[in-house]
Amino acid sequence: MQTANLLPLVLVLAVVAYSLAYMRSRAVAAPLGGIRNLKALPFYYAARAALWCAIPALVVLAVWAGFEDKVIQGIVIASLPPDTWPESAGQASLILSQISNVAAGSLNPEFLPKHITGAASLLEAMQDKSGNFKAILVVLIAVLGATFAWTRVAPHINARKNVETTLRRIFFACAALAVLTTAGIVFSVFLETMRFFDRVPITEFLFGTSWSPQTAIRIDQIGSEGAFGVIPLFTGTLLISAIALLVAVPVGLLSAIYLAEYASKRMRSTIKPVLEMLAGIPTVVYGFFAALTVAPFIRELAATVGMEASSQSALAAGLVMGIMIVPFVSSLSDDVISAVPQTMRDGSLALGATQSETMKKVIFPAALPGIIGGILLAASRAIGETMIVVMAAGLAANLTANPLDSVTTVTVQIATLLVGDQEFDSAKTLSAFALGMLLFIVTLLLNVVALKIVRKYREQYD
């Protein structure tokens, strides 16, 4: 039976368990003189039965469904005659897709070797068996759980406490999911990265100055050694981020200052949400704008002053990315500027300073740590941004500081290496995970530093 059908079935069972336990608790209470003689309200007995019914069954279902395909595939591969065993993971996935296509009936078995069709029927049989077994097991566990809870509907048992403890544990599990996600990121990306460093030395990755992730498909192939030096990607990323920050920091900071210090309340309340719209626009829209409007415009502009610009320039991507991160800079700066106590402003103004002098000499220095924190957050945003650079920055790994050239970034390479079909043990695809690890570490460091600075600063006036 399909997982998609089992899920509602378990829920129905839980509802049944709920109503049965509810009725039983009332029946138990009746001879004692009403529900006030129970330790808990009937609702809690019923809820406990529903939880006992659903949770173990759902856990088993999730684990089974998660690993079902993997296990079956392993068994099917192992059942192939030894001389046809796949040599690499890529080959294995090819054979598997052949087998499953035959099993699904989308590939004519007549043209395929016998072991494939044999494996296909085995696959079908295994899937059937696994599906039936899963359904029986899940229903059995649900019924057992419900029965157990049903037998424990008794006046002296405090079901409320049980239910509350369970709920609390569920809440804790939900909070722990965040940690699990981080752990998942670190472990999955880290493991693949380690596999990558088995093939390519870490020193070459970190200090190599050439990036061309083409690896040989055949062993005797010439000229596709593959070079995995991350330096050109990093300079490209830094170049684009620097351009973005050159746009975003002055624009964001000055507009934050104006909105915080000069603008009337009404102006502020209309302009601020409009500025924040910039942050809400999907990045693919910015990418579209950068690739199809800004980049051609820059190329024509450069041509009129006699310079040559690539059709996918770092400048186009950087400018548009800068516009995108204006709201990050402006709203964080706005927060810290507004947090500077009014007394400091009043004091400065009372000494005869103009508003701009107050701003520059008093408030800005006071707010500086917070502003720097905001800029660091914006920088980490710029480094991790993908779609704008994928669409507008190009793929050529040039080691250049010329903003009119085409450069490539870490995120662009991750995306291009992993889009489409790929085999999972080549250095080419594994390198994407190494890049991801690098990106994760760099942005994590930036974020931690930024959050520390912002938090430390905030404590000063509290």
Added chain:
Amino acid sequence: MTDQRSQAEIVRKSLKRRYRKERRFRLYGILAIFIALASLFILFADIISKGHTGFVKTTITLDVSLDSGLMYLDDPTDKDQWSNADFKAPILVALQAQVPEAAGAAEKRELGRFLGTFADSEIRNLLTKNPGLLNTTQTIEFPTHDRVSVYVKHADNPRYSIKLSEQQQRWVDELVQKGIIDTSFNDVLFSRGDSREPANAGVLGAIVGSLLTMLVTLAISFPVGIAAAVYLEEFAPQNKLTDFIEVNINNLAAVPSIIFGLLGLAVFINLFGMPRSVPVVGGLVLALMTLPTIIISSRAAIKSVPPSIREAAEGVGASKMQVVLHHVVPLAMPGMLTGSIIGMAQALGETAPLLLIGMVAFIVDVPDGLFSSATVLPVQIYLWASSSEQGFVELASAAIMVLLTFMIIMNALAIWLRKRLERRW
């Protein structure tokens, strides 16, 4: 005395300079706001100017005589004849009748290039449904070829390169005057999935894919996010573990989205063997990505519920869990909802992680379930934007307008909810 006067003189002089500086500083601020607003305006104007034609389709309306001899289809029940029949011939004849000056074989062939690639399959579909129409004359609307469409829509716009010869341009002008080539609202855009041909491509598949993906994202991130926020805010003991969880959530909120794509690829697809490019995996990845946003905003909402409410409930004997579930969460719900809607709007516009889990596949069919191959709106925009045909650029802009409309609706809903339900204690 003279000394003092000169001091006043100095002050007066410097005052002028200082006021000038003040004015300049103010001007910079206004300039910065102007630049930001202007870029927003240019962005919208650019997309609308590029995309408004995407909502219009160009069609050729012809009286086609479905002559069986012309199509080599004497016997509609014969399968062989069906597969060999020439469904394009009657359209070409009808088109040539409209442009009598196209007499030579080469000219006729050029005329045939006005039609979209799938014009003949329209006739085939028509005849498959009603074989009785054979040997009758029908008025049928065909989508034109991309080149004709670009010419009709953008003849006076030098930004578009017109790919028709001058003779073809004359013919098209003639047909437009006769009302045979015409433009109308592009219903195809909202009734079909992707296609290789701009005239047959629509966003319905992507919209349905987006909805299914969002459904999964919402179903996971909303309950889990609220539960996590409740735990951290109400039950968590002040210890190292809780601190660790908190720091983690703050960091996750700032992890680049493409990293979540790597996670999805490594864990859901490679480890669990889930299929690629399906809404379930996309929704799971986006749920993990949205979770921190929802947790952070839900915590803020819970924090804003005043302690007096809790104390009152505790005072009449409610347990901690009852206080939370019966009083705190319902009161904090508006704030949680607004945070979740904003998080969902972000997830709706997210592209990068979905590229990695294979949602960039070319998918023509409208997805019919959580486990069928699908693409989502932003990815569809990305695919069309990187396509070389001009017709796809205006479709991409049109799809951007559809996407932005959804986002604006969601954000407006969040603002409305906040205004409507927010309460001050």
